[in-house]
Amino acid sequence: MKLDDTGFYAALIHELKNNLGLLAMTIDQIPAQNEPVHNEAVDAARLLCQGVIGRLQQALFIYKVSQQQMHPAINAYSTQDLVHEISEQAVALSRGQLKIEVDIHPDVPAIWFLDRDLIEMALINAIHNSLAYARSTIRIEATMLDGCLALTVRDDSEGYPEHVLNSVATNTPYRSTGTGLGLQFARLIAQSHDNQGRTGELRLHNDQGAVFCLVLP
Amino acid sequence: MNQPSVQIKDAFIDYGELRALVVDDYPGMRNALRLTLTNFGIRKIQLAGNAAEAIFQVKSKPCDFILCDYNLGDGRDGQQLLEELRHSNLISPETVFIMVTAESFYEKVVATAELAPDDYMIKPFSAEVLHSRLESVLQRKRAFHDVHRHLLAHNLEAAILACDEIIRSRPKYMVDALRFKGELLVTLERFTEAEVLYQQIIKMRAIPWARLGLARTLHMQKKDEAAEEELRDVLEQAPEMVAAYDLLSEVCLSKKDAAAAQAALLQGVAISGKTVRRQQKLGEVALANGDLDTARTAFTHALEKGRHSIFITPSDFGNLCRVQLEQGDLKAVADTLRKNKSSLQDSPEGQLVMAVTQGMACIQDGKLQEAAKVLDAAGALRAAGTRGDDQLVLDMARVCMATGRLDEADGLVSEVARNSHDSEALLAKAKRIYEEAGRSDAGAAVLSDATSGVRKLNNEGVVLAQRGDYQSAVEKLLTACDEAPYNPRIMMNTVWVILKYLDESGMDEKRLEYARHYLAEAGRQAPDHPRLAGLRLQLKEIEKRFGIQRAAQA
Numbered sequence: 200m201k202l203d204d205t206g207f208y209a210a211l212i213h214e215l216k217n218n219l220g221l222l223a224m225t226i227d228q229i230p231a232q233n234e235p236v237h238n239e240a241v242d243a244a245r246l247l248c249q250g251v252i253g254r255l256q257q258a259l260f261i262y263k264v265s266q267q268q269m270h271p272a273i274n275a276y277s278t279q280d281l282v283h284e285i286s287e288q289a290v291a292l293s294r295g296q297l298k299i300e301v302d303i304h305p306d307v308p309a310i311w312f313l314d315r316d317l318i319e320m321a322l323i324n325a326i327h328n329s330l331a332y333a334r335s336t337i338r339i340e341a342t343m344l345d346g347c348l349a350l351t352v353r354d355d356s357e358g359y360p361e362h363v364l365n366s367v368a369t370n371t372p373y374r375s376t377g378t379g380l381g382l383q384f385a386r387l388i389a390q391s392h393d394n395q396g397r398t399g400e401l402r403l404h405n406d407q408g409a410v411f412c413l414v415l416p
Numbered sequence: 417m418n419q420p421s422v423q424i425k426d427a428f429i430d431y432g433e434l435r436a437l438v439v440d441d442y443p444g445m446r447n448a449l450r451l452t453l454t455n456f457g458i459r460k461i462q463l464a465g466n467a468a469e470a471i472f473q474v475k476s477k478p479c480d481f482i483l484c485d486y487n488l489g490d491g492r493d494g495q496q497l498l499e500e501l502r503h504s505n506l507i508s509p510e511t512v513f514i515m516v517t518a519e520s521f522y523e524k525v526v527a528t529a530e531l532a533p534d535d536y537m538i539k540p541f542s543a544e545v546l547h548s549r550l551e552s553v554l555q556r557k558r559a560f561h562d563v564h565r566h567l568l569a570h571n572l573e574a575a576i577l578a579c580d581e582i583i584r585s586r587p588k589y590m591v592d593a594l595r596f597k598g599e600l601l602v603t604l605e606r607f608t609e610a611e612v613l614y615q616q617i618i619k620m621r622a623i624p625w626a627r628l629g630l631a632r633t634l635h636m637q638k639k640d641e642a643a644e645e646e647l648r649d650v651l652e653q654a655p656e657m658v659a660a661y662d663l664l665s666e667v668c669l670s671k672k673d674a675a676a677a678q679a680a681l682l683q684g685v686a687i688s689g690k691t692v693r694r695q696q697k698l699g700e701v702a703l704a705n706g707d708l709d710t711a712r713t714a715f716t717h718a719l720e721k722g723r724h725s726i727f728i729t730p731s732d733f734g735n736l737c738r739v740q741l742e743q744g745d746l747k748a749v750a751d752t753l754r755k756n757k758s759s760l761q762d763s764p765e766g767q768l769v770m771a772v773t774q775g776m777a778c779i780q781d782g783k784l785q786e787a788a789k790v791l792d793a794a795g796a797l798r799a800a801g802t803r804g805d806d807q808l809v810l811d812m813a814r815v816c817m818a819t820g821r822l823d824e825a826d827g828l829v830s831e832v833a834r835n836s837h838d839s840e841a842l843l844a845k846a847k848r849i850y851e852e853a854g855r856s857d858a859g860a861a862v863l864s865d866a867t868s869g870v871r872k873l874n875n876e877g878v879v880l881a882q883r884g885d886y887q888s889a890v891e892k893l894l895t896a897c898d899e900a901p902y903n904p905r906i907m908m909n910t911v912w913v914i915l916k917y918l919d920e921s922g923m924d925e926k927r928l929e930y931a932r933h934y935l936a937e938a939g940r941q942a943p944d945h946p947r948l949a950g951l952r953l954q955l956k957e958i959e960k961r962f963g964i965q966r967a968a969q970a
Contacts (some may be wrong), residue, residue, distance in 0.1 A: 220540015275591035298816040309587035
């Protein structure tokens, strides 16, 4: 393998990401104690660790997209399993601090065609945002929208700031760090899903909190 | 896709009873994963640091769940381990195999591999994700329990019906069941039905594995133009799908475009070069194309990657030496033989490869007396029942000819020609040997004598079978088998016709025994032939139907 400069940094990030993964697993093994100070510190470390891993994954993803065209690996996945998996992670990350609600609308088909890993990465990123800003509840929903599968993460925070909503609505980048990077990344993922002339979309709006929605044809 | 999800209550899974095996080359990861699995309630957990250890563990204690890292250091990778476990039937279809990959690039290679794991995880992952993936796969295995049961009992028709039942009643598993059914139909050589099935999936969504399946059924029906078009197009969509390059090379070979076949294999090797059989195939195609450098690299890689692999045979050493001989690199030949002396001397096949290769080296070096000596050793091995592959037998014929043993040479060439009457590459090589020896006319006579009789019997047998006269077809083909006792094509045709005959006319112990014998022999001669699996299952079905239980070979 030939390593140009960016290739070298990508390999380095990759390695760091995996080491952090081990660190996260180690933190998972610290037992909870009857001492809030202890537990809160462990929770904070765990959340931070997962957050950094997510960030590094996004950086690698953007590197890959810059190197070659993105080919999502589309396959048939159970919508129920997908939502369940996301909510399990949300529950674990919130460690009882927030209520996690799940709603799969009866119209939603048993399977949908999508790139599970990319979609999960985008949804987990949205969950991380909500974990930081929600007051009490995060709600994960699967519904049908004009024949598309809509996967939604909804919280009861202050909502997205105006400039974020504008930039996603108009497809223009506004800044390339923090929350902004994650949302651009989610938009790219949604757009890489197409079917019969229709393209996936990321839709953001505020409705008693922030609403993050991936619409997949 | 319009059916709403039906809630069928999931089965209860007792994790305490689950036997797990964790395969990872990094001890820190192994231990972390063991702790994670313990937290799921799994009590029986084995650990392995590489593929060899994993195979040892599986052989000594069966397991229900294997969690395996794709990258296992220097030895075989996780995909090779999976292929070996499934190929040698070391794990049952009920065993869950989850692959862990470090990069999402490998995930695409792994997920689209012909022999895909049940699921895969991208590192790093949380315990929750692993748990929910494992739970999903275990539930899926439960849903497919009847399919697996029928498959293990070699009752393919029933397995297909069980798939149909899942397709009808469990929308969540519909696509999985369609995929399974497609593979069963291909195994049973019901290609038109399989084609319709893959088209049905593609209509829902053009997912790469369905398009690969479609291309395979097209190829099997000799619609190679359409197969190639489908493959080239799907590779635009999923350039990491290595299995598509393998199939593309097969399609190109049957279109007699050996250069394109080599190009396809080179692309496959660039993505995943560890697969021994891909390297072997590349070596063979490159050698036939006269591209000796590529052939040498590929055969060398096959031997390196395949160390301790079940896919390596003495023929692989013979192939590498053959290229080195053609390059006139006698020193390399001596090196190859010296380095692998112990493994070659282990078996009569290996000893034959050594003897013939040394003979070839001697005649290149002008040492005819020494050549005669190793030829005697080779002759003794053959007299004792060791055959050697066709290439090796032709090489032996060449040494015979160079040392003046013309009758022996003609006998060897005739044997190869009878047993490979349909291999243009081998017949062309035989012809060249005669040309080099200045005996073109003698060669033409030997070859035409050898092939015409066999070809005629085979064709007559096939025509009779097509007319439905299976009884006469069986007699013709059994005669053809006597003439060419190691010809895989003829043996498989014979088996197929006998099974048809039994199916129509009822039990006939003696003919059934012939079918068993020739199927086993065809398996030895052409272990990778795509028809074998189907014939084996058809044989099992016939045996089952007539209530024959072969005594277990203790």
